Amino acid sequence: MDRMKGAALLTRLIEELRHKGSWCGETHIQKTAYFAQHLTGIPLGYAFILYKHGPFSFDLRDELTALRADELLKLEVQRPYGARMLPTKQSKYVQGLYPRTLGKYEGRIRFIADTFGGKGVVDLERLGTAFYVGLRRKDGALADERARRVTDLKPHISLLEAREAVEEIDRIAAEAKASFASLNADGASHGQNAEPSAAD
């Protein structure tokens, strides 16, 4: 995808997340971009690995910095919680250049913001890791098996928490699949970029 189209989608996602009450620190953006890309098929085109706190993309981190350099995003520091991302007025101008692309994915962006905007980083880590595990178990692994895998990868997540996360992400994936007909049967994005190997 053209970089500026991607910037329009990403800044629109951040805007909508903030509207739904998300703190929008980098971690929130990393996890929700992962869901946007792999759960609802928005073709942002970032390569994600499983990192310390769930799915993470170094490409996306670089792009967030580049968007700050281009004055499409700015950092807002709020004592005592640290930095959050804020789309600038300039980002509206860039979004205005791509009405068709934004129109096409607006429903998916809203779905992501509605579903994950109110969640904190701890929940997003669990859900992101559960979804990451699920994407690699396309043979329909049972929820218990996936929950055990989540705890193998992230030992600080208890089995009960992992089980709840797997069940919740299954519900969300089913809802996404029902809402967006073009998604594959496994709930993943339609082949826009292959899942990278886990860095666990």
Place this chain on the structure above:
Amino acid sequence: MKDGFAANVVAASLDGGAFSIDLNKHLGMTDNEITAALWKAAFKKDEPGHLHARRIVQREHFKRIYARNPEDVKTNPESGKTIYDALQSEFGEDRFRQDHYNQKGGSPDFPVQMRDGRIASSLDISETLKNIPIVSIDHVFADRSCFDEARKWLKDNRSCIIKPKSEGEDG
């Protein structure tokens, strides 16, 4: 820009365009060999890398024709690339180079333990860290043979070139 030309000369003068993986051959390749190859290539038209070597040795390096400008970035965050593409299209592909770099990594946001034991964000504590500018470089260089003409053309057409097309306009 000289680095780019030098890399081309080195690549052209090496077998297969790459340094040997044979240890002795690799260690035998010093600045002296490269400099000798550079001078040889600069004055012999049929030597690999002649054009690039000539540009270095005879100081015919490209001249900067465009540098990232905040006003242009407001109109088009990809103004450097847009101008580079337009110049290539107008005057020829081989006559321009773009040097583009955006800072990698995230913001310098990390937890700091204060003297009273509480934790605060580094960005909350330090005005300096909060205001470190992000490195973003975007230069376009032109061959001297067309520099004046290209500069005039760019001056006349820049605002039109960088104006981005919206999806409604490009069909």
